[in-house]
Amino acid sequence: MSDESNSRGEFAQEPSALQNREGRLHPFNWYREMRAENPVSYDEERDAWDVFRYDDVKTVISDYETFSSATTPEDALAGDGPNPLSESMISVDPPEHERLRQFVDDRFRPGTIRDRRPSVETVAKSLLEDVEGDTFDLVSAYSFPLPVVVIADLLDIPAERRNEFKQWSDALVAAPREQTTETLQENEQQRTQSMIAMTSFFRDILENRRGSDGDDLVTLAANAEVLSPTEQLGFCILLLIAGNITTTNLITNAIWSFAEQDILDAVASGAIDREAAIEEALRFRSPVQAMSRVATEDTKLGGEEIEAGERVTAWIGSANRDASVFDAPDEFRPERSPNRHIAFGSGIHYCLGAPLARLEADVALAALFDRYETIEMTDAPLQAVSSPVVYGLESLALHVE
């Protein structure tokens, strides 16, 4: 174990294997090597354990008694500033977890979410109407704004401020491309500033809606007596950031994968089932590659001794490529059944927004195929998003007819 104290900023945020352009774009070779040779290993540079095999990853993200979610956002996301996120459902263990999640569970059930299909379709169509010319960047024109407008609608907050929302969310999941003490400190400062901005944005709105009878999620939180004011803030901030970059990258990664496999036409015509292809994109290029926990007690995993208080990173993106669960894991096979990917997590913290993310991706692809007869990737170089957790592309230039 490292003797250095774990004061934030002293440690790298990303494993060194992923601190370069190629590693970020194709982390899967590193995962394969680690699954075979070092499936549970300690990284001195990050002062954290890394876990790569499917069964171990599932254990870490679902066994909340041994692996707590309690400090995740402080360590991985929010820096040293005020942090209502640490009082949101994603950062707490039972029994608080149930209280923070139950009051909203109904709003995200598949049946309830299905009713939103027409309004998501309207958003998708109107974004495509704004696309000009026959070559455009899918990310900035479509996969980024779509989930932001949808969640802004659910929270009833002005979608026009979406560029600010993006800056805030990006700051929370970003890692600097070059990791030096300076860039890491700057990165941490930006996280703190974003947290302050989001806190003041939602504090005012929550205040105004307390006691009112609106149907939106901010009003639901403002009137939830089971939540303290900080927990109400944490809930709003979590919803604003959890579903945006993730869903953006699901849409982008799906189109990227279909183009690469030359199956865009087959998915568009229905010869390949669209929903199954989206599930395979979730497995093959998982938008969330890793989640962190902290060991609550000394424990053994994969033959290694993990001590109480140590941080553990569970590599979801690696679990989803584990040959002990998926045949030919490095092949994109939409016909896989069952497809037991854990892209939305597992256990009590299973993604609240999974039905919404699936709906958004399905509508986004359907609208795109409806609008264009042919869609092709150009040969513009690909740049992965610079983040230790989120996986996708900064931009994806498409040629359409």
Ligand code: HEM
């Ligand atoms: C493709 C898109 C998405 C992916 C890949 C994704 C992935 C995940 C994962 C892996 C977790 C588990 C975290 C953990 O175990 O610590 C999670 C939790 C969560 N997600 Fe998502 N997510 C997506 C979209 C969304 C959307 C659209 C929303 C809401 C609008 C959302 C809201 C949440 C919330 C609130 C939690 C915390 C649940 C809890 O702690 O009980 N996500 N998500």
